[in-house]
Amino acid sequence: MLQEIETTKQENIDTVNISAAAAEAVRGILAERKLEDYSLRVYVAGSGCSGVSFGMALENNIRENDLTFQAHEVQIVVDDQSINYLRGATIDFVNDPARGAGFTVDNPSNVAGSCSCGSKSASNEQSEGSSCACGGSCGCN
Numbered sequence: 339m340l341q342e343i344e345t346t347k348q349e350n351i352d353t354v355n356i357s358a359a360a361a362e363a364v365r366g367i368l369a370e371r372k373l374e375d376y377s378l379r380v381y382v383a384g385s386g387c388s389g390v391s392f393g394m395a396l397e398n399n400i401r402e403n404d405l406t407f408q409a410h411e412v413q414i415v416v417d418d419q420s421i422n423y424l425r426g427a428t429i430d431f432v433n434d435p436a437r438g439a440g441f442t443v444d445n446p447s448n449v450a451g452s453c454s455c456g457s458k459s460a461s462n463e464q465s466e467g468s469s470c471a472c473g474g475s476c477g478c479n
Contacts, residue, residue, distance in 0.1 A: 354380065354407050354414050354424050360431040360441055361410030368396065377406070377413040380429065380443065381420040390423050392443045 356364070356378075364378050376398045383393035400406065403418040416424050427445035 353426065354416055354421075355426075355428040356407075356409045356412055356414060357428060357430040358410055360429045361412045363431040363441070364396075364412045371396070373398070377415045378429075379415045380424060380427075381417055382423050392424070394429075394441060 368374075368376055373396055376396045377400065379395045379397050381393050381395075383391045385391065397415070400415055401417070405416050405418065405421055407414040407416070414429070424443070424445065427443050430442045430444060431440070432442055433439040
């Protein structure tokens with residue numbers, strides 16, 4: 339019971355949110371791949387002139403320095419360094435005919451974590467990696 343209280347307190351301080359659409363997409367991928375007890379890890383994959391790039395992976399290894407967040411029946415895992423760029427961020431899933439389908443990380447409260455076009459995405463075809471959600475024209479790729 340003490341562990342649950344600490345986790346809840348931590349979520350109130352360092353929350354990373356996930357939309358219902360993104361959670362549904364993650365649950366679908368987990369079910370399709372038959373990955374039980376896996377989480378969505380979100381992390382800083384690098385940075386450049388366009389800001390920070392985010393990566394995503396499905397994994398079942400939670401490390402001692404990881405922070406965990408639960409929303410829409412999906413567990414999100416962030417390492418203690420990446421949380422500095424992801425605090426207050428929302429993970430969403432978009433299916434845009436012009437840009438394709440993928441996950442986006444939107445963090446308006448953390449300018450350092452945004453693309454020059456405003457969002458980052460990780461394709462749902464890959465378990466990790468990131469790209470710009472603006473179609474590659476902003477130099478994020």
